[in-house]
Amino acid sequence: MTMAFRVRNPDLRFLILLSLLSITSAKVFFEERFDDGWGNRWVKSDWKKDENLAGEWNHTSGQWNGDANDKGIQTSEDYRFYAISAQYPEFSNKDKTLVFQFSVKHEQKLDCGGGYMKLLSGDVDQKKFGGDTPYSIMFGPDICGYSTKKVHAILTYNDTNHLIKKDVPCETDQLTHVYTFILRPDATYSILIDNVEKQTGSLYSDWDLLPPKTIKDPEAKKPEDWDDKEFIPDPEDKKPEGYDDIPKELPDPEAKKPEDWDDEEDGEWTPPTIANPDYKGPWKAKKIKNPNYKGKWKAPLIDNPDFKDDPDLYVFPNLKYVGIELWQVKSGTLFDNVLITDDPEYAKQLAEETWGKHKDVSFFYSLIFFGLRYAIERYDLLNEIVFLQVEKTAFEEAEKKREEEESKDDPVDSDADEEEEDADEAGNDSDAESKTEAGEDTKEEGVHDEL
Amino acid sequence: MWSSKTTLMFGVAAIALMMFLSSASADDVVALTEETFENEVGKDRAALVEFYAPWCGHCKRLAPEYEQLGTTFKKTKSVLIAKVDCDEQKSVCSKYGVSGYPTIQWFPKGSLEPKKYEGARTAEALAAFVNIEAGTNVKIASVPSSVVVLSPDNFDEVVLDETKDVLVEFYAPWCGHCKALAPIYEKVAAAFNLDKDVVMANVDADKYKDLAEKYGVSGYPTLKFFPKSNKAGEDYNGGRDLDDFVAFINEKCGTYRDGKGQLTSKAGIIASLDDLVKEFVSADSNEKKAVYSRLEEEVKKLKGSSARHGDLYLKLAKKGIEKGADYAKNEIQRLERMLEKSISPAKADEFTLKKNILSTFA
Numbered sequence: 167m168t169m170a171f172r173v174r175n176p177d178l179r180f181l182i183l184l185s186l187l188s189i190t191s192a193k194v195f196f197e198e199r200f201d202d203g204w205g206n207r208w209v210k211s212d213w214k215k216d217e218n219l220a221g222e223w224n225h226t227s228g229q230w231n232g233d234a235n236d237k238g239i240q241t242s243e244d245y246r247f248y249a250i251s252a253q254y255p256e257f258s259n260k261d262k263t264l265v266f267q268f269s270v271k272h273e274q275k276l277d278c279g280g281g282y283m284k285l286l287s288g289d290v291d292q293k294k295f296g297g298d299t300p301y302s303i304m305f306g307p308d309i310c311g312y313s314t315k316k317v318h319a320i321l322t323y324n325d326t327n328h329l330i331k332k333d334v335p336c337e338t339d340q341l342t343h344v345y346t347f348i349l350r351p352d353a354t355y356s357i358l359i360d361n362v363e364k365q366t367g368s369l370y371s372d373w374d375l376l377p378p379k380t381i382k383d384p385e386a387k388k389p390e391d392w393d394d395k396e397f398i399p400d401p402e403d404k405k406p407e408g409y410d411d412i413p414k415e416l417p418d419p420e421a422k423k424p425e426d427w428d429d430e431e432d433g434e435w436t437p438p439t440i441a442n443p444d445y446k447g448p449w450k451a452k453k454i455k456n457p458n459y460k461g462k463w464k465a466p467l468i469d470n471p472d473f474k475d476d477p478d479l480y481v482f483p484n485l486k487y488v489g490i491e492l493w494q495v496k497s498g499t500l501f502d503n504v505l506i507t508d509d510p511e512y513a514k515q516l517a518e519e520t521w522g523k524h525k526d527v528s529f530f531y532s533l534i535f536f537g538l539r540y541a542i543e544r545y546d547l548l549n550e551i552v553f554l555q556v557e558k559t560a561f562e563e564a565e566k567k568r569e570e571e572e573s574k575d576d577p578v579d580s581d582a583d584e585e586e587e588d589a590d591e592a593g594n595d596s597d598a599e600s601k602t603e604a605g606e607d608t609k610e611e612g613v614h615d616e617l
Numbered sequence: 618m619w620s621s622k623t624t625l626m627f628g629v630a631a632i633a634l635m636m637f638l639s640s641a642s643a644d645d646v647v648a649l650t651e652e653t654f655e656n657e658v659g660k661d662r663a664a665l666v667e668f669y670a671p672w673c674g675h676c677k678r679l680a681p682e683y684e685q686l687g688t689t690f691k692k693t694k695s696v697l698i699a700k701v702d703c704d705e706q707k708s709v710c711s712k713y714g715v716s717g718y719p720t721i722q723w724f725p726k727g728s729l730e731p732k733k734y735e736g737a738r739t740a741e742a743l744a745a746f747v748n749i750e751a752g753t754n755v756k757i758a759s760v761p762s763s764v765v766v767l768s769p770d771n772f773d774e775v776v777l778d779e780t781k782d783v784l785v786e787f788y789a790p791w792c793g794h795c796k797a798l799a800p801i802y803e804k805v806a807a808a809f810n811l812d813k814d815v816v817m818a819n820v821d822a823d824k825y826k827d828l829a830e831k832y833g834v835s836g837y838p839t840l841k842f843f844p845k846s847n848k849a850g851e852d853y854n855g856g857r858d859l860d861d862f863v864a865f866i867n868e869k870c871g872t873y874r875d876g877k878g879q880l881t882s883k884a885g886i887i888a889s890l891d892d893l894v895k896e897f898v899s900a901d902s903n904e905k906k907a908v909y910s911r912l913e914e915e916v917k918k919l920k921g922s923s924a925r926h927g928d929l930y931l932k933l934a935k936k937g938i939e940k941g942a943d944y945a946k947n948e949i950q951r952l953e954r955m956l957e958k959s960i961s962p963a964k965a966d967e968f969t970l971k972k973n974i975l976s977t978f979a
Contacts, residue, residue: 424958436961
């Protein structure tokens with residue numbers, strides 16, 4: 167204990183010093199660690215309350231944690247809507263970097279639900295905060311089944327919500343993760359998870375906030391001499407003589423005239439026909455690569471007359487609230503350490519502190535998980551060994567019996583070899599059954615209209 | 618203990634037998650091994666190689682197409698169609714960077730550096746790829762189609778022909794529902810192949826957009842029916858399985874086919890002649906002649922296919938007079954025996970019509 171305290175002390179002192187230095191220039195617009203007075207700062211919405219679908223929040227550190235005293239708020243009821251928000255002094259991020267950061271832990275082994283938060287602007291009735299309340303930024307993880315595991319980064323511009331065009335995977339385990347969104351005055355952004363940068367880029371290219379800067383020239387026409395056929399019929403390939411005379415069908419050589427056939431009554435008998443295997447359909451010449459092929463034609467790009475730059479693209483002039491608005495089929499998501507600041511360094515330190523608290527637990531938990539998985543694999547392998555051993559024993563016994571019988575006659579070695587091969591194949595086949603299919607599917611275009 | 622071991626032994630034997638049978642049916646595609654791969658590939662002929670695993674679902678779906686490809690190129694000396702079981706030949710598959718199944722790779726003549734095939738997994742598409750890469754022009758054996766393929770060149774000539782009832786499918790090559798419909802549509806067309814007044818047609822409406830626009834086609838597939846009496850066309854809104862199509866055409870066109878193209882037991886029967894036939898059967902030999910004359914009068918009033926069927930009524934009634942009371946029953950039995958034997962579809966139609974009409978005389 168004394169030893170642990172000594173180790174902690176230098177870190178704490180260093181952190182305090184660094185924070186003091188930061189405070190002289192940085193500004194924290196909102197910080198929430200969910201200490202015991204958190205209820206005075208957050209307003210639980212009445213949204214869905216009348217329908218008895220509003221879920222309750224627990225103030226807790228969760229079932230596993232790095233610090234039992236470090237609490238957050240956790241969803242507690244399944245199949246419920248959750249809506250809660252907090253107010254901070256209104257500010258604009260013009261000429262400032264905006265950092266929005268919080269930690270999320272899905273203790274419930276979430277199969278479908280969100281873990282995101284929102285920043286809201288202007289005046290909001292916090293008692294009516296809900297899914298339809300306009301927001302400025304929505305950021306955080308969203309999980310549903312196997313196909314949706316993404317980090318949302320939605321920006322509202324001219325009253326329209328724009329989703330990020332990049333696919334940023336989120337964490338899907340049951341541990342605490344810190345999500346960080348950084349928005350800079352040069353209209354660039356970054357998304358970090360546990361202080362690791364997952365995506366960075368420009369608002370111009372990664373959202374459709376403005377019309378594209380360049381467009382295909384609508385006046386441009388493909389030149390008449392542009393050849394975009396990659397393959398052409400081979401002019402050297404001639405239709406073989408007699409090709410068109412090949413009949414589609416042939417008389418069935420197996421057919422016989424029925425005994426009851428009466429030529430006078432029924433006319434002359436003709437056999438039924440079968441498809442002619444030599445019939446190949448209408449003639450098509452062999453395809454060869456087109457020597458004049460110039461590739462697919464593309465219209466040249468021109469400046470888009472509809473494009474009008476906005477130097478304040480990144481600006482949210484009236485930021486005032488932070489909120490959580492979710493539907494959870496399976497509850498148990500825990501939020502903590504919410505931070506809104508203009509100082510990425512401070513956010514980084516807070517993230518490190520947050521994640522660092524939990525990472526030892528993370529290691530221990532992972533150890534249990536991997537150990538369990540290893541044990542399961544060993545059990546499967548043992549089962550398989552037993553099966554193969556029984557199979558081998560049965561085979562050997564049959565082989566022995568056969569040899570005893572053959573001792574009365576001349577033995578045939580090649581037969582024994584064949585049976586051994588068969589047994590090997592059988593073993594491989596049973597082994598194959600346990601493997602996961604790694605198939606590839608040809609993609610089908612989904613653009614076209616289908617009935 | 619003994620019984621469970623015995624069961625296991627039988628199981629092993631059954632598996633071995635199944636493997637033998639499955640390998641026996643795959644002769645046209647060459648199975649390569651670690652030992653044989655570089656003796657067959659990269660030498661004096663090019664090779665298309667499928668790397669697969671027996672447990673892979675996509676490989677199983679590809680198998681019949683790949684077998685057909687093997688059969689198609691069997692006689693082509695410059696091309697080898699081969700496959701490798703990656704469960705058994707692991708070193709070959711890892712050497713050529715196979716990480717998913719099935720992987721299809723093209724090895725040019727004299728080369729062990731493959732080009733990955735990423736086109737459609739049908740025999741037609743694979744054959745087209747091989748033909749281009751190998752410089753061959755081998756064609757897949759083609760089952761004749763009974764569907765009339767329309768284009769702007771022949772659309773009006775076929776569809777607006779007032780002597781034909783025409784069903785037209787407007788499709789697009791990329792449309793999944795159209796692909797699902799295609800084999801059913803082909804079967805319907807084959808079923809009505811002998812009814813010359815009935816035409817089953819299709820048109821690539823994605824390729825010929827003017828036709829699609831003219832007939833108000835906005836989704837695929839769209840089916841429109843152009844009967845003899847209404848060449849403006851009407852939408853087909855019925856079901857899209859074989860029986861629904863057959864029932865629709867039978868109702869609209871006055872035909873009597875089943876899904877296999879055979880005539881039903883109602884084909885050829887004319888309801889307006891029922892009473893006269895009953896009278897004919899119960900009449901004595903003198904009265905039969907009088908009833909026969911009245912039948913002739915009624916048949917003269919018939920038109921179209923009914924007129925042809927009416928003539929059959931008269932012919933069979935005359936035979937009844939000549940051959941006596943048991944003619945109808947005996948002839949039905951004779952016709953039934955022959956319908957089970959090798960006869961052409963046209964003759965089968967003729968016999969079925971006779972049998973159906975005779976059943977009203979029995």
